Amino acid sequence: MHWHNHYGQPTLAIDFDVYMKGLDRRKKNKLARFIEKQLEPFLMYDLKERSVYSKQEHLKLLLSASILNGFATGVSNALGDSSPTGETLLSYIKTQKEEMLKSAFDRRVNENVRRLRRQRRFGMPLPVAVDLHDVMYYGDHDSTPMIIGTKHTDGSNYAFEYLSASVLVDGERLIIAVLSLKTKKDIPSCTAQIIRKLRGPTIFAPSEREL
16 A cells, blocks of 8 residues: 555555456445455544545545556546545545554454454465565655665666565465565564564464464
């Protein structure tokens, strides 16, 4: 999940659009409702007094831009007067602290993991993949936080970078941990942090640590 596109312009890209391809309308609507439920806990800010738009309308813009993988401003214009502007939504999102977002993400992951455990869809042992991701960046890297120098790719030497951990469940990869990187030096410590998360009591119980 990131709030600017490759050129530093405001966009809301959560890459859900790839999952929408090939789905019929009923499945798209069902997936959209599921995504909305997953996203709602991440909007933890309080609206200003006499705010014109509700939190639900903020969420609608976030969800629409995420599914379309589009610019927040353009999607807001398409939604018309029923939507806040992209700049308004982004200004609220930027007031949220990184640690609060991480906590919200962990709570959501833990809830989904507990549901899968109740459904007995976690077989043991589980293969775990820890991956390093680059989201290439072409804007002003000096004035944008979380931009790291990386291998030259498609005309850029800079990227947003993050680590993810995922397990294979019923033939699909389930992401169970994500940590953003501030420098390349963070990779060993963040990898160790992810491993500690996996060995915690919520995701894998003490008797199920056959990783």
